[in-house]
Amino acid sequence: MTPPLLSFASPDRHAAIADIIRRRSSNPADIRRMEFAGLDWTAICEALDLGCGFGLPAGLLARESAPGTRIVGVDACAENGAPFLAAVRAAGRHGAFECLRLDRTLPWPDRRFDLVVAAYSLYYFVDLLPEIARVLSQSGTFVTVTHSETTFRALCEAAGLDASSSPLRRLLRGFCAENGADRLAPFFADIERIEYPNTLRFEPEHLSELLDYADFKMPLLAAERGVSEAVRAGVRQRLAALLRGGGVFEMDKNDVIFRCRRPHAR
Numbered sequence: 001m002t003p004p005l006l007s008f009a010s011p012d013r014h015a016a017i018a019d020i021i022r023r024r025s026s027n028p029a030d031i032r033r034m035e036f037a038g039l040d041w042t043a044i045c046e047a048l049d050l051g052c053g054f055g056l057p058a059g060l061l062a063r064e065s066a067p068g069t070r071i072v073g074v075d076a077c078a079e080n081g082a083p084f085l086a087a088v089r090a091a092g093r094h095g096a097f098e099c100l101r102l103d104r105t106l107p108w109p110d111r112r113f114d115l116v117v118a119a120y121s122l123y124y125f126v127d128l129l130p131e132i133a134r135v136l137s138q139s140g141t142f143v144t145v146t147h148s149e150t151t152f153r154a155l156c157e158a159a160g161l162d163a164s165s166s167p168l169r170r171l172l173r174g175f176c177a178e179n180g181a182d183r184l185a186p187f188f189a190d191i192e193r194i195e196y197p198n199t200l201r202f203e204p205e206h207l208s209e210l211l212d213y214a215d216f217k218m219p220l221l222a223a224e225r226g227v228s229e230a231v232r233a234g235v236r237q238r239l240a241a242l243l244r245g246g247g248v249f250e251m252d253k254n255d256v257i258f259r260c261r262r263p264h265a266r
């Protein structure tokens, strides 16, 4: 079954959720900056951002990159094109956006890119790994970020959702912190793993943030058959009751960055 992407077709809403995650994170380091820390920017002329969203990683990498760098973003949601290009151009870099639903092929020649990025997106198109290795230059880097398989368990439990039948569980089984290195190993000789231990903590005064966060995630967390208004209302009620009673809601959000080098030649 095709995973639901509707939440990502609203770039402003997605950006607001990214801000909530940053504010409620216990880890003071910004994982978005860690993704690219220490890369040799002088060696990067062409970058490819797969599942680029509204341009959060691309904006950061554009600001770090050398003048003249070109950044190509790909996303299934056409609405992400304008904010992606704005983020790249605000940093004075060249941008291009392709609206594509990625699956098993990439429309670029071998060894075209010095940097390929797939932040919180590879689990949607993990069958693309051979192609990612193909379009990456021999001295290039593939950076990918994913969640732990257990990440959304606490939210599902608190919200009364059955995590075992959620689309997200199926996606994370395809590529997560626990199996990521094994998935990447057939395609790259050098795999670096960077841990990002983190907890999201919502106190009573953060109720509206928790409700927005849960609502945004709902299509991925609820059962495959979709989310009805009744399910949404039930989730809101449960989470509101939890925090209104003076409670605190905490969930693990232990993410991992993989940096892969030396793609295997085919």
Ligand SMILES: C[S@@+](CC[C@H](N)C(=O)[O-])C[C@H]1O[C@@H](n2cnc3c(N)ncnc32)[C@H](O)[C@@H]1O
Pocket: 005, 008, 009, 050, 051, 052, 053, 054, 055, 056, 057, 074, 075, 076, 077, 080, 100, 101, 102, 103, 118, 119, 120, 121, 124, 125
């Ligand atoms: C969780 S968001 C991450 C966005 C961005 N990489 C970031 O780190 O902020 C996942 C993105 O992948 C895109 N996406 C999911 N499946 C896709 C597919 N098959 N082809 C292209 N884009 C896809 C979604 O539209 C969404 O923008």
